[in-house]
Amino acid sequence: MPVTDNTKAYLQLHGSVFLWGFTAILGKLISVTALPLVWWRMGISAFCFFLLLKGFSFLKSIPSSVLYRVMLAGAIVTFHWLCFYGSIKYANASVALVCLTTTALFTAIFEPLVFKKPFRKLEFAIAIVIIPSMALIVNDLDFRMMFGVVLGILAAFGSGLFSVLNKKLLNDIDPIRMTAIELGSGFLLLSMVMPFIAFFDASTAILPSLQDFWYLLLLSVGCTVVPFTMSLYALQKLSAFTTVLAINLEPVYGIFMAWFILQENKELHSSFYVGVSIILTAVFLHPFLKQKFS
Numbered sequence: 001m002p003v004t005d006n007t008k009a010y011l012q013l014h015g016s017v018f019l020w021g022f023t024a025i026l027g028k029l030i031s032v033t034a035l036p037l038v039w040w041r042m043g044i045s046a047f048c049f050f051l052l053l054k055g056f057s058f059l060k061s062i063p064s065s066v067l068y069r070v071m072l073a074g075a076i077v078t079f080h081w082l083c084f085y086g087s088i089k090y091a092n093a094s095v096a097l098v099c100l101t102t103t104a105l106f107t108a109i110f111e112p113l114v115f116k117k118p119f120r121k122l123e124f125a126i127a128i129v130i131i132p133s134m135a136l137i138v139n140d141l142d143f144r145m146m147f148g149v150v151l152g153i154l155a156a157f158g159s160g161l162f163s164v165l166n167k168k169l170l171n172d173i174d175p176i177r178m179t180a181i182e183l184g185s186g187f188l189l190l191s192m193v194m195p196f197i198a199f200f201d202a203s204t205a206i207l208p209s210l211q212d213f214w215y216l217l218l219l220s221v222g223c224t225v226v227p228f229t230m231s232l233y234a235l236q237k238l239s240a241f242t243t244v245l246a247i248n249l250e251p252v253y254g255i256f257m258a259w260f261i262l263q264e265n266k267e268l269h270s271s272f273y274v275g276v277s278i279i280l281t282a283v284f285l286h287p288f289l290k291q292k293f294s
Helices: 005-029 034-052 057-061 064-092 095-099 103-115 121-137 141-169 176-200 212-234 240-247 250-262 270-293
Strands: none
Touching: 005 064, 005 095, 005 212, 005 240, 005 250, 034 064, 034 176, 034 212, 064 176, 095 121, 095 141, 095 176, 095 250, 103 121, 103 141, 103 270, 121 141, 121 212, 121 250, 121 270, 176 212, 212 250
């Protein structure tokens, strides 16, 4: 039986979301701290994208006003990744992934502001469900993990802002060039910070061990470049509804992986999973309700 274009696109999208689910697991397995981890991930991924684009010559065709806005988005995604991996280091992968589901709340706030549209009641209803659920999640957490929760929510803040800005930037630049510039500018930004970190904190390991290097390569190529390219081909064939529904699976995949690979279920209490269940139900219902009321 021949595979249709839509079926192929659907498999590509779910394959990319599944690979993105590994990013939190690898973040926990890599021993270097959040800042050098993000620096390596951005540097390797940017290098791969610039190879795909055959160098830097494409930058000449991009207006400076667009270039500066894309570089700003690069700074925001850098902030998002630093907070996300910081959340994993201070808490664990499950906590960081659950905090990331609050991205829906921040997107509901930023999208009307950036696109000058009225605020939608449905998004705020989802947000109202998420807030008490987060209280359930943090209720029984070890106090040492609380800073990880704060970083996780800041990561969701960065993710929501980055997603909305990216959506607007796609009117001016294609996604592969945009991503190459974002990753490259983020890498350059962190490269300016790294010498100060090394000077003031000599204990911060910048060079990874051999095992960490292979994990970083897997994170950068297998969980960044490959799934991004796959998702781009898939998005050309699939509806926005199907796409949102599939992307909502990323924290689900990640949390299950954290259970089986990292055994994190032993660190967490029942109220954590009650809160997670409520948030994931709300996130999954959102595209259905949005389609119905639209």
